[in-house]
Amino acid sequence: MSILVNKDTKVIVQGFTGKEGSFHAEQCMDYGTQIVGGVTPGKGGQTHLGKPVFNTVKDAVAMTDATVSMIFVPPAFVADAVMEAATAGIELAVIITEGAPVRDMQAAKACATKNGMKTIGPNCPGVITADECKIGIMPGMIFKKGNVGLISKSGTLTYEGANQVCNEGFGITTAVGIGGDPIIGLSYIELLQMFQEDPETEAIVMIGEIGGDLEIQAARYIKENITKPVVAFIAGQTAPEGKRMGHAGAIISGSAGTAKEKMDALEAVGVKVVISPAEIGKAVKEVLS
Amino acid sequence: MNIHEYQAKQIFQKYGVPTPRGIIANTPAQAVTNAQELGGSVWVVKAQIHAGGRGLGGGVKLAKSIDEVRELATEILGMTLVTHQTGSEGKLVQKVYIEEGAAIVDELYLSVVLDRAAEMPIIMASTEGGMDIETVAHDTPEKIIKIAVDPAYGFQGYHGRELVFGLGITDKAEQKKMIAFASKVYKLYMENDAEMIEINPLIKTESGDFMALDGKMGFDDSALGRHPDIEDMRDISEEDSDEREASQYGLSYIALDGEIGCMVNGAGLAMGTMDTINYMGGTPANFLDVGGSANAETVAKGFEIILKNPKVKAIFVNIFGGIVRCDRIANGIIEATKITDVNVPVIVRLDGTNAPEAAEILKNANIANLIVGDDLGDGAAKAVAAAKG
Numbered sequence: 001m002s003i004l005v006n007k008d009t010k011v012i013v014q015g016f017t018g019k020e021g022s023f024h025a026e027q028c029m030d031y032g033t034q035i036v037g038g039v040t041p042g043k044g045g046q047t048h049l050g051k052p053v054f055n056t057v058k059d060a061v062a063m064t065d066a067t068v069s070m071i072f073v074p075p076a077f078v079a080d081a082v083m084e085a086a087t088a089g090i091e092l093a094v095i096i097t098e099g100a101p102v103r104d105m106q107a108a109k110a111c112a113t114k115n116g117m118k119t120i121g122p123n124c125p126g127v128i129t130a131d132e133c134k135i136g137i138m139p140g141m142i143f144k145k146g147n148v149g150l151i152s153k154s155g156t157l158t159y160e161g162a163n164q165v166c167n168e169g170f171g172i173t174t175a176v177g178i179g180g181d182p183i184i185g186l187s188y189i190e191l192l193q194m195f196q197e198d199p200e201t202e203a204i205v206m207i208g209e210i211g212g213d214l215e216i217q218a219a220r221y222i223k224e225n226i227t228k229p230v231v232a233f234i235a236g237q238t239a240p241e242g243k244r245m246g247h248a249g250a251i252i253s254g255s256a257g258t259a260k261e262k263m264d265a266l267e268a269v270g271v272k273v274v275i276s277p278a279e280i281g282k283a284v285k286e287v288l289s
Numbered sequence: 290m291n292i293h294e295y296q297a298k299q300i301f302q303k304y305g306v307p308t309p310r311g312i313i314a315n316t317p318a319q320a321v322t323n324a325q326e327l328g329g330s331v332w333v334v335k336a337q338i339h340a341g342g343r344g345l346g347g348g349v350k351l352a353k354s355i356d357e358v359r360e361l362a363t364e365i366l367g368m369t370l371v372t373h374q375t376g377s378e379g380k381l382v383q384k385v386y387i388e389e390g391a392a393i394v395d396e397l398y399l400s401v402v403l404d405r406a407a408e409m410p411i412i413m414a415s416t417e418g419g420m421d422i423e424t425v426a427h428d429t430p431e432k433i434i435k436i437a438v439d440p441a442y443g444f445q446g447y448h449g450r451e452l453v454f455g456l457g458i459t460d461k462a463e464q465k466k467m468i469a470f471a472s473k474v475y476k477l478y479m480e481n482d483a484e485m486i487e488i489n490p491l492i493k494t495e496s497g498d499f500m501a502l503d504g505k506m507g508f509d510d511s512a513l514g515r516h517p518d519i520e521d522m523r524d525i526s527e528e529d530s531d532e533r534e535a536s537q538y539g540l541s542y543i544a545l546d547g548e549i550g551c552m553v554n555g556a557g558l559a560m561g562t563m564d565t566i567n568y569m570g571g572t573p574a575n576f577l578d579v580g581g582s583a584n585a586e587t588v589a590k591g592f593e594i595i596l597k598n599p600k601v602k603a604i605f606v607n608i609f610g611g612i613v614r615c616d617r618i619a620n621g622i623i624e625a626t627k628i629t630d631v632n633v634p635v636i637v638r639l640d641g642t643n644a645p646e647a648a649e650i651l652k653n654a655n656i657a658n659l660i661v662g663d664d665l666g667d668g669a670a671k672a673v674a675a676a677k678g
Contacts, residue, residue, distance in 0.1 A: 052496055075511060098581075101512035103440070106408055110441060125611065139611050141670050143370040154557020159641055160665060161611045166662075180557070210407050235325050235560035238567045239576070240545060259564075273455050276560035278666030 002129040002174045003149065003194040004092060004118075005068060009133050012060045013038040013088075014081045015072035015097075015227070017048050024072065024096070025049060036064040057088035067091045070126070070135050079104035079120060084116040094135045095121035095185070100180075104185040119185025121173060125155040125177035131230050136177065148284055149190055149195035152207035153180040153214075154235060159178070161205050164281025166266040170288065173201045180209060184243015188218035196226050203229045203288050205280060206271075210236030211257045219265040229272045233280055234259045248261035290508045292522045293337040295386040297504035304477040306470060307500045311388035320362035323387040324355055329576045331390030334361040336382040341505065342372030342421075348382060351390065354545065366662075367515070378464060383526060389489040391500060396490035397420055399471065401478040403485075404437055410469060410478060412436045414452055418490035440479060444472045463497050470499045481519060482512035531594055538590045539580045547572025548676045550595035550604040550633075552588070554579050562607045565665060570674035574601045581612045588621025593629050603634045605672035607665060610641030619647035623654045634675035636660045638668035 005011075011028070015021040016038020019287055026049055027034050037052040037060050044055030054060040057069065063134015069085045071078065071093055078100035085093045086108075093112065099123045100108075113121050120127055138251040144166045151159040158177045165172060176191055178184055189208055195201045204226070206213040215234060220231060237259040266275045272283050298308045313325035324332045336348030343349050348370045352358040371379035392429050396418030404411035414434045417425045426433055434455035436448050449468030458464050470491075478486050484507040492502045511522045515586050525533065535542035541556065545563075549571050553559035556578050564571040575598065577591055595601055618639060626632060635658055639647045651659065660666020662674065 040372075070663045076514070099511045101482055101515075102403060102484070102509045106403075106440060109408055110439075142626055152557070154555055154561075155611060156553075156555030156558035156609045157561055159611055160558055160561070161638065163609070164664075182403055183408055188357065197503065207557070209560060218405075230443065234563065235557045235564060238545075238573060239560055240529050240543075276565040276666070276669075277558070278664065278669065 001198050001199050002132065002190070002198040004127055004174060004176070005129050005133045005135060007032065007132040008034070008067040010036045010067055011032050011068045011070055012036060012057070012064060012066040013070045014057065014085065016040050017043055018072060021072035021123070022049065025070070028120060030069070030136050032131070032207060033133045033135060035042050036066050046155065057084045057090065061090065068135060069093045071095045072099060073097060075099040075101070075223070079108040082108035082132060083111045086112045086117040090117055092118045093185075094126050095119060096125040096126055097136055098126065102182050102240045103132045103147060104212070105181065105236060109185065113244055120176060121179045121185060123181050124179030125158055127174065127176045128172075129174045130172045136174070138177070142166060143175060144171040147173060147200055147202040149173050149191075149198065149201040149203070150205045150207075151191045151216055152173035152177050153209050154207060155234060157207045157233070160277055161207055161280045165205065165284050168281040170286045173198060179237040180211075181213075187214050192218060192221060192226055196228060201228065203231065203284055206230060206232045206283060207277070208232065208234045208240055208262060210259050213257060215262040216265045219262075219269050219271070222270040222271060223267070230278060231271050231283040231287060232263075232266045232275070233277050236261045236275070237275070290510055290520070290523060291339045291512060291527070292506050292508075292519070293339065293384070293524065294335065294504050295337055295384075296522045298501065298507040300477060300481065300506065301501050301504055306473045306475045306477070308496060308504070309388050309391045309416055309500060309502065311386050314362065314385050315361040315383065317359050317366060317410065320385055320387050321355055321359050324352070324358040325386065329389050329390045332358050333366060333388045333390060334358060335388060335396065336341065336365050336368070336370055337384040337385040337386055338380040338382055339524070340370075340372050340374035340380060342374055343370065345373040346370045348372075353636075355397055358422050362387075362572050373588045380527070381471065381636075383479035388478045390494060391502060392495040393492045393502075395493040397435055397475065397493070397570035398425075398489045399491045400485065400487040401475060401483070401490070407437045409437050410475070412448070412452065414440060415516055416456055418492070424487060437476055437556050443461055445453075446477045460497065463493070466499055467495070481516060481636050482505065484509050494544075505537060533595065535577070535591070538587045539582055540587060540591055540594070541576070541578040542594055543576040543596065545573050547574045548602045550574045550577075550598070551674050552577050552579060552591050552595065552604065552606045554581070554583060554608050554610070558607065558609060562605065562665070562669065564604065565625070565671060567668040569669050569673045571669070571676055574598055577606040579657055583613050583621070584617050584623045585621040588618055589625040589628055592622075592631060594616040594634075596629060596631065601633060602678070603636060603672050605668060606635065606639075607662075607668055608639050608641070610643060614643045615639040615641060615647035616643040616650060619650040623656065631658060634658050636662050636668050636672040636675060638665060640664070
């Protein structure tokens with residue numbers, strides 16, 4: 001078991017024939033992901049990487065029975081692509097593209113929600129179920145199969161966390177990079193719930209950062225609903241106030257959203273909070289033994 | 290991206306949001322001409338910098354004669370204004386806005402920001418105008434009204450009613466004016482892809498009109514491409530020159546006060562690296578995210594920018610390669626040692642995509658001062674030790 005995606009998941013790629021889309025689609029296929037085709041308007045009927053190209057998501061879904069779309073279109077077209085996927089019956093859109101305007105994402109997310117489509121991202125590394133299905137841009141080789149679920153706002157901290165978990169002799173069920181933009185799809189609460197219900201997942205690592213209050217909400221949820229051990233790290237304890245650290249979400253405004261506030265909230269509900277990301281692996285070992 | 294008050298007011302005026310009349314000046318002579326052109330007997334001389342708290346810092350002053358306009362403009366232009374939002378180094382004032390005086394009866398507060406939880410814009414308003422809104426939010430949260438507006442349906446009548454009744458406005462004509470004011474502010478927020486608009490104070494005048502006496506606006510950087518008119522308002526002198534230079538190479542750089550220069554891929558890992566250095570008893574000198582397209586040139590540039598800071602005693606390169614390939618980073622480090630004098634120890638931790646190739650490249654290059662870190666913890670510990678000498 002795992003969450004969201006597995007070896008049977010059929011995936012299409014929006015922005016299939018572009019440079020990024022091609023490169024990463026191929027990497028995903030090498031990993032074992034069932035990429036069943038892609039969408040590039042105007043290139044319908046062609047074959048790319050040995051898979052059919054369609055003009056619309058509707059056509060792609062009709063011909064391939066795909067349920068997941070990996071989105072690589074340029075930032076200005078992300079909202080359009082998400083809405084197209086949502087209305088064509090896609091169940092999960094994984095949005096890799098960085099730099100989509102917030103106003104666009106607001107509309108896209110509302111449309112996805114209305115049509116019952118889950119989203120991950122934007123501006124994220126994607127989702128991976130170890131040894132089964134990689135939908136995104138993460139280096140597949142570091143994710144070894146195991147019993148730890150991972151949720152992270154940051155891409156490279158996803159790799160760092162997974163690598164440490166594996167180096168301690170454990171492994172990953174599914175890892176999800178949720179992105180750090182102001183508007184994101186699946187967040188801690190939904191994913192914590194999925195990991196709680198997944199029989200294979202025995203511990204959960206959640207990696208957050210300064211800004212917003214998603215981690216605080218997660219803490220409240222953990223208190224009431226999560227019985228599996230959770231290890232957490234919050235990046236940005238040393239970030240100066242009012243400074244932006246790359247992610248739009250990583251902004252401290254006043255007292256709300258500081259690393260300390262989030263760490264305290266998580267600690268108070270029994271989460272094993274580490275001060276340095278270098279301690280994630282050891283902490284997982286501790287909670288699992 | 291942020292803009293100045295006078296620029297925000299230009300946008301307000303375009304949308305019919307009332308503001309006092311004003312003209313921007315770069316010199317005391319211009320300030321005088323502007324005051325004469327505006328007429329009247331009272332003017333406000335306002336420093337234009339990208340930070341709040343200008344009044345308390347001495348950057349906003351009232352003039353009751355043309356001579357006083359000249360004196361105040363002379364005093365404020367060229368001063369380094371320190372407020373709670375500028376940091377201790379302050380900001381140089383290069384422009385003053387000369388504005389006609391307004392007869393204030395009441396001071397209110399109005400802002401529009403994205404409510405991340407509701408995933409829609411929220412209008413915040415308060416009767417406690419002219420005060421630090423964070424203090425109001427902390428001490429008397431009941432005095433802040435919050436009204437979420439779903440962009441799918443836009444600003445409706447009930448939004449307006451919640452606003453005016455919440456602010457205790459009972460006069461029918463005033464209610465109408467306030468609702469029109471807020472709906473226009475919402476409209477310009479949406480149409481310009483603003484990240485935030487803050488009007489503090491929003492004043493009521495003797496004639497029962499509402500006016501934006503101040504205006505702050507920030508924009509979604511990702512949407513600037515479709516707003517060339519906003520992009521034109523960028524004031525480069527308000528941005529840190531090192532940060533700007535870095536951004537031209539796809540690097541995201543922010544200077545800090547410590548001794549260990551950091552070069553990392555990804556914002557989260559970059560912050561996590563700073564946290565780890567701090568945890569181990571060291572101090573980070575900067576935040577630097579090399580981004581996803583790092584190559585030898587950008588890495589070399591990153592070294593150059595880090596080394597400009599004389600406080601740096603060691604550099605910690607911490608890369609977990611995903612899209613970023615470690616071999617390219619290794620070549621960048623070698624490149625950097627050729628073109629800049631890297632006179633401090635460099636601790637390198639490379640993991641992920643092409644890490645073995647990178648290790649080989651660095652080994653063969655035989656660079657003095659280079660120390661290999663086995664993992665994040667080991668690398669940070671070695672960097673802290675190296676900085677301590």
